[in-house]
Amino acid sequence: xxxxxFSVSDITRDPVSGYTPSEAERIDAIVxxxxxxxxxxxxxxxxxxxxxxxxxxxxxxTLLSYIAANTSRLIVxxxxxxxxxxxxxxxxxxxxxxQHLSKGRVDLMLGRGNTAPVYPWFGQDIRxxxxxxxxxxxxxxxxxxxxxxxxxxxxRTALQGFTSTxxxxxxxxxxxxxxxxxxxxxxxxxxxxxxxFFANNIFWPKEHYMRLIDFYRxxxxxxxxxxxxxxIVGLGGQAYIAPKSQDAIREFRPYFNEAPVYGHGPSMExxxxxxxxxxxSPQEVIDKTLTFRESFGDYQRQLFLMDHAGLPLKTVLNxxxxxxxxxxxxxxxxxxxxxxxxxxxxxxxxxxxxxxxGEAEPRQARPNANRGDNLAGSSPYQDAITxxx
Amino acid sequence: MDKPFxxxxxxxxxxxxxxxxxxxxxxxxxxGALAGQRDGSVTVEVIDLRQLATxxxxxxxxxxxxxxxxxxxxxxxxxxxLIVSTPVYKAGPSGLLTSFFQVLDNDLLIAKPVIVAATAGxxxxxxxLDEQLRSLFxxxxxxxxxxxxFTAPExxxxxxxxxxxxxxxxxxxxxxxxxxxxxxxxESWQSYQHEFGSAGxxxxxxDLNSDLxxxxxxxxxx
Numbered sequence: 345x346x347x348x349x350f351s352v353s354d355i356t357r358d359p360v361s362g363y364t365p366s367e368a369e370r371i372d373a374i375v376x377x378x379x380x381x382x383x384x385x386x387x388x389x390x391x392x393x394x395x396x397x398x399x400x401x402x403x404x405x406t407l408l409s410y411i412a413a414n415t416s417r418l419i420v421x422x423x424x425x426x427x428x429x430x431x432x433x434x435x436x437x438x439x440x441x442x443q444h445l446s447k448g449r450v451d452l453m454l455g456r457g458n459t460a461p462v463y464p465w466f467g468q469d470i471r472x473x474x475x476x477x478x479x480x481x482x483x484x485x486x487x488x489x490x491x492x493x494x495x496x497x498x499x500r501t502a503l504q505g506f507t508s509t510x511x512x513x514x515x516x517x518x519x520x521x522x523x524x525x526x527x528x529x530x531x532x533x534x535x536x537x538x539x540x541f542f543a544n545n546i547f548w549p550k551e552h553y554m555r556l557i558d559f560y561r562x563x564x565x566x567x568x569x570x571x572x573x574x575x576i577v578g579l580g581g582q583a584y585i586a587p588k589s590q591d592a593i594r595e596f597r598p599y600f601n602e603a604p605v606y607g608h609g610p611s612m613e614x615x616x617x618x619x620x621x622x623x624x625s626p627q628e629v630i631d632k633t634l635t636f637r638e639s640f641g642d643y644q645r646q647l648f649l650m651d652h653a654g655l656p657l658k659t660v661l662n663x664x665x666x667x668x669x670x671x672x673x674x675x676x677x678x679x680x681x682x683x684x685x686x687x688x689x690x691x692x693x694x695x696x697x698x699x700x701x702g703e704a705e706p707r708q709a710r711p712n713a714n715r716g717d718n719l720a721g722s723s724p725y726q727d728a729i730t731x732x733x
Numbered sequence: 734m735d736k737p738f739x740x741x742x743x744x745x746x747x748x749x750x751x752x753x754x755x756x757x758x759x760x761x762x763x764x765g766a767l768a769g770q771r772d773g774s775v776t777v778e779v780i781d782l783r784q785l786a787t788x789x790x791x792x793x794x795x796x797x798x799x800x801x802x803x804x805x806x807x808x809x810x811x812x813x814x815l816i817v818s819t820p821v822y823k824a825g826p827s828g829l830l831t832s833f834f835q836v837l838d839n840d841l842l843i844a845k846p847v848i849v850a851a852t853a854g855x856x857x858x859x860x861x862l863d864e865q866l867r868s869l870f871x872x873x874x875x876x877x878x879x880x881x882x883f884t885a886p887e888x889x890x891x892x893x894x895x896x897x898x899x900x901x902x903x904x905x906x907x908x909x910x911x912x913x914x915x916x917x918x919x920e921s922w923q924s925y926q927h928e929f930g931s932a933g934x935x936x937x938x939x940d941l942n943s944d945l946x947x948x949x950x951x952x953x954x955x
Binding site for chain 1: 790791794795797798799800928929930934937939941944945946948949950951953
């Protein structure tokens with residue numbers, strides 16, 4: 345079971361101090377938050393992707409490669425990478441590059457985003473968002489698995505004899521999660537490829553996710569990737585922790601009330617009842633998080649939203665200390681005790697290499713000398729099987 | 734005797750007692766009485782929007798459905814017919830009423846018969862029901878009955894109001910008796926647009942043979 349944090353990358357005025365951090369300050373802060381995530385014993389740090397203020401994370405792979413260089417164990421990931429408005433060819437290249445630099449400590453989560461104007465900014469049509477996401481991933485999947493791709497689709501220029509470089513580290517593509525809150529087609533795609541399925545779990549009552557995750561598990565099994573219990577499920581969550589419950593509630597309320605998306609709406613008490621938000625003592629956060637398993641079954645990754653709504657860096661770092669020291673160790677123990685032995689762990693680079701090669705040496709792609717074109721059909725790599733013997 | 738018809742009454746009246754609620758109750762009572770004369774019966778559930786006001790605004794801005802709103806959705810989903818009653822403000826139905834219907838799933842009310850009723854401070858608002866509220870229910874593919882019931886102050890001491898109430902009531906009852914909504918839903922449900930989890934959370938069928946599902950499973954876009 346992996347635990348981590350995910351950030352939306354919002355730059356929000358601190359409603360208590362009135363201070364709005366600069367982009368420079370917030371970018372420095374997120375690096376410290378990511379490093380802290382590793383220091384306190386968590387496994388994953390994931391960043392969102394946005395292309396408008398008040399967010400800073402327009403270039404996730406640049407940020408994540410810096411974070412990977414400054415950590416040693418942490419898996420860097422996304423929440424989410426826009427599979428709609430990004431060119432899948434660029435995604436294949438950028439995340440393969442990040443995979444090499446991080447020595448395999450990367451996976452990514454694909455989503456459609458929730459900012460409508462992003463589509464026209466990148467020349468796409470929001471009405472085609474779903475088929476665009478599906479087609480783009482179909483291409484991305486092939487670009488990481490086939491050295492030479494001929495491809496023709498509806499939404500992107502066709503490819504003839506294209507090779508995405510660098511080839512994935514050890515010949516094993518980064519693991520992919522598909523994020524969705526109510527779209528069966530996305531769950532179907534995750535199941536078809538044996539990829540992970542992530543429900544952000546933040547805004548909606550859990551019944552919405554339960555149906556979709558159940559569908560994903562069944563289809564995962566249908567496509568022969570394992571039993572429904574072995575499907576790879578990730579969940580979001582949101583917490584604010586203080587040693588005493590009433591302190592947590594008092595401290596977090598001004599941030600809740602002004603938070604982007606749900607601020608100025610429901611009361612914090614109602615929101616806690618209706619969503620996975622927990623504000624309280626470590627034990628209360630533990631108890632609430634344990635209910636996720638009761639609803640969704642054993643799962644592989646739990647990410648918490650800890651740094652949004654203008655919470656100052658000092659508070660966020662303190663929250664991570666509490667999460668890492670008092671909450672996650674207990675969750676690891678309790679969830680491990682409850683876990684069905686049939687359930688798989690979330691794939692890592694090491695486990696994927698082992699699954700692909702067993703004890704054999706993994707592939708190291710070595711290109712042939714430049715032959716002046718890349719369109720002749722056979723692989724440009726030395727280990728190509730030519731068919732001529 | 735057949736199973737009683739389930740009648741949902743939605744009132745956007747705000748005072749207590751409210752003439753908007755009174756109008757709705759009188760309609761419900763008449764539908765019940767008429768059903769009784771015809772060997773039928775009606776059960777009535779009232780959705781008083783005043784009590785849902787904060788949950789409705791929360792749902793409008795955050796997609797979060799509170800427990801009272803969820804209960805109202807369940808009542809509407811199970812209803813055989815609706816009576817919808819609103820005050821008229823600023824030449825339009827109460828924003829509380831339109832907000833409520835705006836947060837509902839598009840397919841929650843398909844083919845269900847609806848009486849629209851309104852109270853207003855002046856007869857100059859007389860067309861608000863026919864020009865504004867019917868279009869809302871047309872969008873939701875619900876079936877407004879031919880007679881809408883508009884009341885200005887002078888109508889409350891005019892016996893012809895009672896006759897219009899009876900007319901609307903029998904129209905609603907006949908539509909419920911015909912089983913139109915059930916038949917449309919049984920025979921033609923898939924010809925309307927749905928989303929996964931729509932119709933108040935009851936629409937959970939998934940068509941695995943759609944173009945998009947084929948694309949999801951590695952196929953090509955249509």
